[in-house]
Amino acid sequence: MKYTVVGAGAMGLRYGLLLQEKAGLDVEFVEPTAASLEKIHSQNDQVWQSRDQKGRHQVPVKIFSPEEYEGDPDVWIFFMKQMQLADTLKRVAPKFKKHQTALGAMNGMGHIEKLQEYFDDEHIIGGTAMIATILNDYGDVDFMGKEGAGSSVYANLTEQRSAVMDQLQEDFQAANLNPSYSDNFMGTLLTKVFFNAVENSIATMFQSRMGQLMAYDNFLEGIARPLINEAYDAAEAAGITLLESRDDMVAQVDYVSRVANPLHFPSMYQDFVKGRPTEVDYINGWIADLAEKNDVQAPNQRFVTNLVHLAEEMRQYNPPVNKLAPEYRNAQ
Missing domain, CATH: 1.10.1040.10 (N-(1-d-carboxylethyl)-l-norvaline Dehydrogenase; domain 2)
Known part of the structure; x- marks a missing residue:
């Protein structure tokens, strides 16, 4: 599947880079924070990646503002701060299509109701990640822990298994996100x-x-x-x-x-x-x-x-x- 990560912060970059590098998938980023987008563009559309403050190197990314993005992902992955999500969704909404699925694995609660304003329940996945990551600066991410460390869990809002969930589990496993499936959404x-x-x-x-x-x-x-x-x-x-x-x-x-x-x-x-x-x-x-x-x-x-x-x-x-x-x- 094709993934678009909305939010190029710590977790957004970690998910996107792992899906891109480890799973070999087509990944694009939408970054609503202007300063972050400008910084990554100034680095020739590359971000710095390190692990436990070691091995710092640059990785190319495809990154766009909400307004300029023209991609058609199978799954949108939202990694925003809760207080930023409503405005971001309004900006990205013209790009949403009926067949697409929204995955929200953000900290805190409040995002699911906002996603429901734009996506049917059958196309919403909730997730949690116990994956430690630090954003040193815009466009500079540090993966904490050994390679393959951490785990994540995902549930469909309908609490029913789906083809998208099955493929997502396979893709995320290839990306070292150590996913598991749950039929207990809340x-x-x-x-x-x-x-x-x-x-x-x-x-x-x-x-x-x-x-x-x-x-x-x-x-x-x-x-x-x-x-x-x-x-x-x-x-x-x-x-x-x-x-x-x-x-x-x-x-x-x-x-x-x-x-x-x-x-x-x-x-x-x-x-x-x-x-x-x-x-x-x-x-x-x-x-x-x-x-x-x-x-x-x-x-x-x-x-x-x-x-x-x-x-x-x-x-x-x-x-x-x-x-x-x-x-x-x-x-x-």
């Missing part, structure tokens, strides 16, 4: 959201790597578990079953922090230190809203949402140090 999406409600938000507030959170010996039981319990209470009240149990989720936080990606700075941290708004409203805030809609409470989720927003405001008084910047890394 459970699939919320598994990643609930994980991010712990790791992303807490690491961002304390400007830490995931592994550094474990320096507090009560992190799992004193911080992670209360947030996870509230999230699961909200899901159960809404009639949603997760892919993992509560204990499994706590164990996943432990494993990712200690073993899988201890050196990783999550995407919310990357936005935070670069002065951008975070997606906390679409993660912790969304969970708190889900709880309240279903007559349960999630005070810890609401409190964390407000603390992240407070940290955003405090940047004007205490500018964060971007520990991903080359000048910081070189000084260490």
Whole structure:
């Protein structure tokens, strides 16, 4: 199949480059962020790719603005920030065709409803990816972890198997995205959201790597578990079953922090230190809203949402140090 990735950020570049390089597929990029598009064009339509800050090299890409794009992909892959998606969809909408499928594997919640404004339910796939990636700068991506590290899960909105899903699974496996299939749509999406409600938000507030959170010996039981319990209470009240149990989720936080990606700075941290708004409203805030809609409470989720927003405001008084910047890394 032919794929078009909308959003040439960390995850968009990782998916697109792996599909292009490992699976040998026809991949194009649509980049709505003008500064990013200009930077990649200035690099002769090439992006820098490295792994764990090593082996940096340039890879050619086919990249366009939403307005100039004329391709006809089988699958659109959306990797935008939640707050950017609505405007991007309006700009790309004239290019959409009835036979095309939209895949949303973005952080947080809110994107599926936006995709439904343009695509039939039969042509919407939701996904989650446990694949650590860092965008050093526009057009400069760093794949974290060993080759083939990470995993991803995909579900059709209809929760019915399809030919497109079958081919996508084959293509993504060839691209080292380690995909699996789920027939539980909301459970699939919320598994990643609930994980991010712990790791992303807490690491961002304390400007830490995931592994550094474990320096507090009560992190799992004193911080992670209360947030996870509230999230699961909200899901159960809404009639949603997760892919993992509560204990499994706590164990996943432990494993990712200690073993899988201890050196990783999550995407919310990357936005935070670069002065951008975070997606906390679409993660912790969304969970708190889900709880309240279903007559349960999630005070810890609401409190964390407000603390992240407070940290955003405090940047004007205490500018964060971007520990991903080359000048910081070189000084260490």
